Amino acid sequence: MTTMTMGAGDPRGPKPKRMTASRIGVYAFLIISALFFLTPLWVMLVTSFKTMDEVRQGFLFNWPANFTFDPWIKAWDTACTGRYCDGLKPGFWNSVKITLLSVPVSIVVAMINGYALSFWRYKGSELLFSVLVFGAFVPYQVVIYPLIIGMSKVGLFATLPGIVIVHTIFGMPILTLLYRNYFAALPSELFKAGRVDGAGFWGIFFRIMLPMSVPVSIVAVILQTTGIWNDFLFGLVFAGRENMPMTVQLNNIVQTTTGIREYNVNMAATILTAAVPLVVYFVSGKWFVRGIAAGAVKG
Amino acid sequence: MATSVSIRDLSLNFGAVKVLEKLNIEVEQGEFIVLLGPSGCGKSTLLNCIAGLLDVSDGQIFISGKNVTWDEPKDRGIGMVFQSYALYPQMTVERNLSFGLRVARMPSAEVDARVKRASEILQIEPLLKRRPVELAGGQRQRVAIGRALVRDVDVFLFDEPLSNLDAKLRSDLRVEIKRLHQRLKNTMIYVTHDQVEAMTLADRIAIMRDGVIQQLADPHTIYNKPDNLFVAGFIGSPSMNFVKGTLKGSDFTVAGSTLSLAGYGFKAPASGEAILGIRPEHIAIHDDARKMPIALETEIEIVEPMGADTVAWGKIGGQQVSLRTSADVTIKPGDRVLMGFDPARGSVFDAASGQRL
Ligand SMILES: Nc1ncnc2c1ncn2[C@@H]1O[C@H](COP(=O)(O)OP(=O)(O)OP(=O)(O)O)[C@@H](O)[C@H]1O
Ligand SMILES: [Mg+2]
Numbered sequence: 001m002t003t004m005t006m007g008a009g010d011p012r013g014p015k016p017k018r019m020t021a022s023r024i025g026v027y028a029f030l031i032i033s034a035l036f037f038l039t040p041l042w043v044m045l046v047t048s049f050k051t052m053d054e055v056r057q058g059f060l061f062n063w064p065a066n067f068t069f070d071p072w073i074k075a076w077d078t079a080c081t082g083r084y085c086d087g088l089k090p091g092f093w094n095s096v097k098i099t100l101l102s103v104p105v106s107i108v109v110a111m112i113n114g115y116a117l118s119f120w121r122y123k124g125s126e127l128l129f130s131v132l133v134f135g136a137f138v139p140y141q142v143v144i145y146p147l148i149i150g151m152s153k154v155g156l157f158a159t160l161p162g163i164v165i166v167h168t169i170f171g172m173p174i175l176t177l178l179y180r181n182y183f184a185a186l187p188s189e190l191f192k193a194g195r196v197d198g199a200g201f202w203g204i205f206f207r208i209m210l211p212m213s214v215p216v217s218i219v220a221v222i223l224q225t226t227g228i229w230n231d232f233l234f235g236l237v238f239a240g241r242e243n244m245p246m247t248v249q250l251n252n253i254v255q256t257t258t259g260i261r262e263y264n265v266n267m268a269a270t271i272l273t274a275a276v277p278l279v280v281y282f283v284s285g286k287w288f289v290r291g292i293a294a295g296a297v298k299g
Numbered sequence: 300m301a302t303s304v305s306i307r308d309l310s311l312n313f314g315a316v317k318v319l320e321k322l323n324i325e326v327e328q329g330e331f332i333v334l335l336g337p338s339g340c341g342k343s344t345l346l347n348c349i350a351g352l353l354d355v356s357d358g359q360i361f362i363s364g365k366n367v368t369w370d371e372p373k374d375r376g377i378g379m380v381f382q383s384y385a386l387y388p389q390m391t392v393e394r395n396l397s398f399g400l401r402v403a404r405m406p407s408a409e410v411d412a413r414v415k416r417a418s419e420i421l422q423i424e425p426l427l428k429r430r431p432v433e434l435a436g437g438q439r440q441r442v443a444i445g446r447a448l449v450r451d452v453d454v455f456l457f458d459e460p461l462s463n464l465d466a467k468l469r470s471d472l473r474v475e476i477k478r479l480h481q482r483l484k485n486t487m488i489y490v491t492h493d494q495v496e497a498m499t500l501a502d503r504i505a506i507m508r509d510g511v512i513q514q515l516a517d518p519h520t521i522y523n524k525p526d527n528l529f530v531a532g533f534i535g536s537p538s539m540n541f542v543k544g545t546l547k548g549s550d551f552t553v554a555g556s557t558l559s560l561a562g563y564g565f566k567a568p569a570s571g572e573a574i575l576g577i578r579p580e581h582i583a584i585h586d587d588a589r590k591m592p593i594a595l596e597t598e599i600e601i602v603e604p605m606g607a608d609t610v611a612w613g614k615i616g617g618q619q620v621s622l623r624t625s626a627d628v629t630i631k632p633g634d635r636v637l638m639g640f641d642p643a644r645g646s647v648f649d650a651a652s653g654q655r656l
Contacts, residue, residue: 189385192352197399197446198373207398211389 048072048267055263071264075272079265081252088269091249095229095276097160098245102167103224110172110220111213114179115205119191129180136173144237151238158240166238167228175220182216183209218287226277246273302364303328303486304349304454309358311341311348311510318344319510321358329484333497336507337533342490345507346456349488350379363453373399375454378447382459384439386431386446392418393427396445417448420479437468444479457489461496473499494534498522506530524646528653531576531646537610539576540620543650546573551647554616558593562643565656572650579610581644582622584636591639599634613638 043060048071050064077087117129147166148157156162186209194204235245250273254266281288304326311319318341326332334342347353349360351372359368367375386395393414400410418424421441431439440460447455460476461469477500480487491497497504498518505515506529514526525531531539544553547570551558560575588594597613597620609626612619613636622638630636647656 187383187385189381189383190387192347192350193379193381193385193387193446195352196350196372196377196379197450198371198402199398203402207402208387 044267044271048264048271050264052260052262052264071262071268072272074262075253075265075269079253079262079269081249081256088246088249088253088272091244091246092272094239094243094249095235095246098163098167098235098239098243099225099228101160101164102171102228103221105164106168106171106175106224107217107220109168110175111179111210111217112205113172113176114181114183115209116201117176117180118183119188119204119209120201129176132173132176134173136177140170140233144233148237158238158242160239160243163234163239163243166234167224167231170234171224171227175224178216178220178223179213182213186212215290218284218290222280222284222288225280229276229280301328302326303330303362304488305361306345306349307359307361309345309348309360310356311344311353312356317510319348322510322512324505324512324515326486326488329486331480331487331489331500331502333501333504334488334490334507335492335494335497335504335533338492340507341510342492342507343458344510346379346458346488346490349375349454350377350456351375373403376452377454377456378450378452379456380440380443380447380458380460382462384431384443384463386439386442388431390430391427392423392429392431392434392442392445395431395442396427396449399446399450413449413451417445420448420482421445436464437472440464440472444476448483453486455485455487457487459490459492462491462493469493469496476500494536498534506533523644524655525576526655528574528576528648531648535578537579537621537623539578539646540582540615542575542577542615542618542620544573544575544616546570546647546656551575553618556595556616558595558642560642560645560647562592562641563645563647564643565647567656569649569656573656574648574650575642576646576648577620577640578644579621579623580608582620582638582640584611584622584624584628584630584638588637588639591641593642594637594639596635596637599630599632599636602630602632 046062046064047055047060049067049069051066051068051070054065075087076089076092078085079087113132117125147169151157151162151166156165190208191204194208199207229245230247231245232247232251235243235248236251239245239248250269253269302325304324306322306324309319309322310317322345324332334345336342344353348355349362351367351370351374355368359366361367362375362377372379387398390398396414396417397410400413414427415424418427421444423438423441423445426434426438426442431442434442440463443460457476461472464472473496476489480500489496489500501518503515503517504521506513506521508529514521514530516524516526521530522534525534525539528541532541542553544551544558546552546560548568549560549563549565551560551573553575558575582588583591595615597615599611599613601612603610603612604626607626608623609628609630610621610623611630612621614620624630648654649656
């Protein structure tokens with residue numbers, strides 16, 4: 001055997017990172033895309049801190065010369081929608097109410113659906129599931145009118161329970177799909193072990209499956225919170241005047257035709273409305289990814 | 300002895316697929332029955348039917364004299380151990396063990412006593428506060444067995460409990476299951492496709508194929524007097540040699556030469572196309588072969604030393620046969636050796652039906 005001498009060029013240890021042309025290209029593309037999407041946000045932000053005088057001068061991208069919080073206060077507290085001048089705040093609280101009620105209700109219903117469909121199969125359960133999933137592809141506009149009639153008949157049209165029910169119905173296909181697939185991926189022997197141990201439908205659900213569904217539930221909560229908060233159409237149609245969500249209120253403020261258009265207030269109002277889902281994304285992004293990836297959780 | 304589990308005319312279909320058809324087994328109190336068969340033959344399905352996890356299509360199941368065909372799993376007096384352990388991941392070992400008892404609202408003093416006893420028997424006391432993810436495979440399987448143990452049932456059902464473990468752990472736990480059975484004297488029904496497990500553990504083995512029990516007998520009988528070609532070929536490694544020939548009275552003709560099977564205990568006089576089965580270890584060579592009723596010369600083609608013994612390949616009437624001999628015997632490819640066997644230890648099957656003659 002010959003002994004090998006280690007030359008300077010022999011690879012050893014971590015591979016050195018090198019900037020190649022393709023890498024530079026990738027970075028350039030990413031930076032340009034980021035700028036492209038951040039520009040409108042930047043314009044909104046700086047505009048919301050400018051006075052109306054400054055807004056009128058143009059200079060869309062400039063940092064505000066006279067930094068002011070007034071547009072924000074006005075947007076929250078006193079901006080007018082038609083005859084009412086309470087700002088966004090009633091809408092905010094309505095949205096909080098609607099979201100806090102609709103998210104748990106829709107998730108619990110979907111969770112039970114998904115659980116029953118994956119473990120307690122019966123004749124026709126596959127068909128039911130297909131129908132449910134098909135529901136995810138039906139355009140909302142098609143069902144709105146029949147739903148209005150139905151809701152009025154039972155006296156729930158334009159009420160808080162009414163809008164909660166609507167959100168539950170429309171969240172059901174996608175959430176049921178999410179939960180069913182999650183539960184279907186769990187080993188069926190776990191379910192069998194539960195049955196041998198004497199637990200029934202609810203026993204297995206609450207004691208075994210529910211504690212195991214934390215990752216997927218985080219995903220569901222995030223999906224539903226942002227989805228329901230951002231909803232405009234159902235809020236407009238089903239919530240009624242009393243429970244008008246923030247998105248509808250925002251639209252009313254921005255669309256108000258009397259007087260001058262206060263761009264700074266509109267921008268502030270828009271950012272306020274978008275703040276909740278944005279915060280949810282930022283805070284939960286990590287968990288969201290973890291929850292999605294947790295499809296492969298092992299015992 | 301009393302009958303513990305009795306399965307009568309059990310049928311099970313998944314839609315149009317018939318998995319089990321008119322299956323009958325009687326299991327004695329305290330007996331260790333192993334269901335052995337190739338993948339997909341319906342072993343797990345049968346076990347799930349006994350456990351009540353599948354609704355049967357037809358037939359009845361009795362456990363300890365009671366008709367449990369329509370009973371819930373928890374009311375059948377069974378405990379079950381699964382291949383994937385199926386431990387509840389978010390519960391500690393202690394809670395896993397006690398889950399069934401807590402569901403049944405047993406007083407907590409009794410629960411504690413039972414958990415303590417089970418964990419002593421299985422030597423998992425130091426693990427009680429851990430979660431399943433913090434356990435090694437063998438420990439998980441012990442906990443899974445413990446979960447069946449605490450329920451104090453008459454019948455234990457095991458569905459390939461050792462197949463997820465490595466070879467060493469598997470043989471350790473195999474011994475432990477045997478010890479457990481000798482101590483508890485419960486009825487055990489144990490599914491596996493590992494023939495060593497089957498041979499070592501079972502009082503009786505049921506060999507299954509396509510949902511039908513081919514033979515149900517003690518390991519010795521299964522090994523030495525297989526009922527049909529499938530059983531003969533399924534059990535034993537290296538597997539039984541099959542030599543095709545023609546049978547006339549007790550004369551077996553293969554490639555022109557005739558062997559006399561006079562010593563073989565035929566069930567009934569038979570003739571026609573037949574298959575002679577001989578286990579490799581029943582073929583003797585050299586001097587030992589001379590003492591055998593049948594002896595013939597062959598050329599050794601391949602020699603496989605296994606350590607404890609040696610497997611060599613020769614021919615009878617142009618058909619490959621393997622023979623197993625002591626590792627001390629010197630034998631090498633190309634040798635012409637005399638090999639002999641006693642037809643009384645062989646098996647003869649009808650070529651068409653595959654049934655033992
Ligand atoms: N839910 C089901 N629906 C339809 N067919 C099924 C179902 N479960 C099992 N089968 C079929 O029943 C047959 C027996 O399956 P079973 O799980 O009992 O086999 P097994 O003997 O336990 O095999 P293995 O050794 O691989 O565990 C297989 O052919 C399988 O395809
Ligand atoms: Mg199986």
